[in-house]
Amino acid sequence: MQRYPMTVEGELALQEELKELKTVKRPAVIAAIAEAREHGDLKENAEYHSAREQQGFIEGRIQDIEAKLSMAQVINVLDIPATGKVIFGTTVTLLNIETEQSVVYKIVGDDEADVKSNKISVNSPIARGLIGKEEGDTVGITTPGGVVEYEIEMVEHL
Structure with missing residues (x-):
């Protein structure tokens, strides 16, 4: 069975989402379905069909999260001795040699990646080029615009 790397923060976020889905959203949609059923004819009841569709999304997301958590290999970067090398979970400060602009990325699992938060997937081209450096x-x-040269300014185990 293939394991998928995930940070401790990523695992906690998935567990929180799972808890929210099971304890808040699932009961709410079940109540909405029950209320819509009371309105009579289900064929032309838009509320009922909307609630059933929402229930399908919730149940699908619950299954997806449970599968991801069961196959997760949670890696705590703080348990790994700092060597100055780029590894999964480290935060890397890069300097674009051409533009002299710095950018900071944290290398995380696929499900945690969020470019807006400067978290990139360990399987992304940038992370693959950085691992081990x-x-x-x-x-x-x-990159799609050609090869971009970066200098690794700092590697942090946060």
């Missing part, structure tokens, strides 16, 4: 190394990352 050290502070001071120069890395060429292939």
